[in-house]
Amino acid sequence: MASKAGQVKKLSRRSFLKFVGGASLTGVTLSLAGCGEVATADSAAGGKGWMPAQYNAPGSWPTDVRGRVPIDPLNPSIVRDDQKCILCGQCLEVCEKVQSVFGNYELPIKNEFVCVNCGQCTQWCPSGAITERDETDKVFKALADPKVTVVVQTAPATRIGLGEEFGMPVGTNVQGKQVAALRKLGFDVIFDTNFTADLTIMEEGTELVKRVQGELKKPLPQLTSCCPGWVKFVEYFYPELIPNLSSAKSPMQMEGTLMKTYYAEMKKVDPQKIFSVAIMPCTAKKFECQRPEMVSAQKELKDKNVTPDVDVVLTTRELARMIKRAGIDFANLPDGQYDQLMGTGTGAGAIFGTTGGVMEAAARSAYYLVTGQQPPSALWDLTPVRGMQGVKDATINIPGIGNMKVAVISGLANARTVMDQIKAGNAPWDFIEVMACPGGCEYGGGQPRASAPPSDDVRNRRAASLYQIDANAKLRNSYDNPQIKEVYADFLTAPMSEKAEELLHTTYISRASEFTAKKSENM
């Protein structure tokens, strides 16, 4: 092994191992002695990423918005995709400030994670991380089954929203194209929820008149019950006002019930084979159709194999997705026609889709129900209840009753203030319409997302389109609808008859024991 200077060393296995062993020993010794590199805060794994600016403040600095809304994995209406979330906190803002849900329950949480399913968070989410629970596959499956009759209904507000998904201007009325697209997708029967909106007015209007005249021993003001988000809000936060809620079901649930009873009977279809789909501008409807009360057809027919009144609710966005998936050229579709029996609605039904619409429709009908005459011109264009203010009120003069004070509310934070007033006993109103979403269904949680955050500009344009439908309608009063007359004559006898009560009215439950509500500041 001895070598002389200038002579090339021969590398043997032995010398190589000696070298490696020596180097390792030196390394371990140095490392143990603390001479090596030391792990520091900056050399540690992670910490090279990005956080929204508002969270990068030094510790304990107050930040305006923190985190996001909790979504239960079992939530029937909305789901979230963590990969898309950027923690901007917009969902929390709308949930807390506009809908007054988040932050209005005490911690520690008791049992349920409070959500009224309104879906406004899906409208505000800038990255599309929060969306409706997609149920299009269920519908595609039913459409592919030749034994099943798939019956569909479309809400008043979807026809003025759907076009936006296909690049049309805000508020474009695509009623005919929507029907044509549904036919192309393979739906067997297509009905219009405007029909049951008229029916709701007949039932709810009759109930109101009975309450005002003292025939029905239920408290005033009567509160509308067509918005499932609002109904759940009352069940959570104001269970003592449940008797004030109108017992009439929402138009969607009425239509679902009638599909499996009235339609099945008239057209001789097996109600077990009817698959009822609803196209709605709303995510809370997905929750509503799963409520245990909503199985009137099953109860009426005493048949356990009849599925719930509405099997699946699709939002406007999901319908657009179905149309795109099927490769239908929506913009160039010829106008289609609704199927009759439950496919005709009046102008009064159409304006259900915007805030104030139910009130206006109800006012027209209440006038007729009390006086037996067509209402005066002021009631055909009830401007005090139109527009995007959170709380609007008006006085309607009906001979025989006198002045009836009404209020229209949209946005649940606004509703909270008024409900506190009712609880305190200083509310002058007889009838109050409440829609959970600001602007009403036309900007519901299931409507197409605008490229900009939700604004009154978009809301006004969509509402204007609905009022245009009403203004152009030949029939603008619910009781003038010939199919409403038919359904009462052939099936339901009269508004609030025994059969109508059974099929078209519902009950509510208090959810107050599921959580601890925060004491209201106004009380």
Next chain:
Amino acid sequence: MSKGILVDIPKCIGCESCSVACKLWNELGWDPQEKNKTAEDRAKEPNKGLWPDEWTSINRYDVKKNGSPVGRYVKTQCLHCVDPACASACFSKALKKLPEGPVVYDQKLCVGCRYCMMACPFDILRYEWKKAIPGVSKCQMCPSRVTNNQETACTSVCPTGAITFGDRDQLLAEAKKRIKDNGYVDRVFGEKEAGGTSWLYISDVPFEQLRFRTDVTTKSLPSYTEGYMKLTPFVGGTWAAVLAGLYIYNNKNKEPLE
């Protein structure tokens, strides 16, 4: 001053903002298989939902409180022991406890022996089996933020105050106050467990039901072996000297091989 984080379990509403913040700040990937697991699914996983890319996991446990069912969300991640067994077990000094509180990991120093995983009493560390050059992964407690006077990513986004960042001593006092005020279980998990941890938990249902390891020792784990393990360099040095002496003694009268 050593920092810590207090987790008030009943205050958690399960929004999982914290785990998203962790992903954003630490640039962790999304495993397509793990992504769709819910808090309930993860609670049932043997690994409590912690994977190489999931440094923290919110797990939902459905338990009974006073006879009625309640759901509780538990944030799971490295507890950052005051005297960490993993750092003590690491002979290459890849794991280190910083004076500010975080127990940090530096992959450049890691040799991949995974002794730390064996040493951890809470089974937190995960090995990146799927990578060509794997490392060990766990929550770092955002050392670059904490040493720059910022709070950790997760606590900065918590909307309900379920996780609070602060000095460990103050948080411990706060935890005891909350236990008294809210009628919680009289135990701060992390006060003494494994010799104390930087993360402290308080709860209104027994910790056993939330899959906490409650039978862990209250002594610091490195203290068990420190007494004799600190002799290692001395023993090593002595051995080297003895063997070298023997070699020289045996060869003193021999001719070189060549």
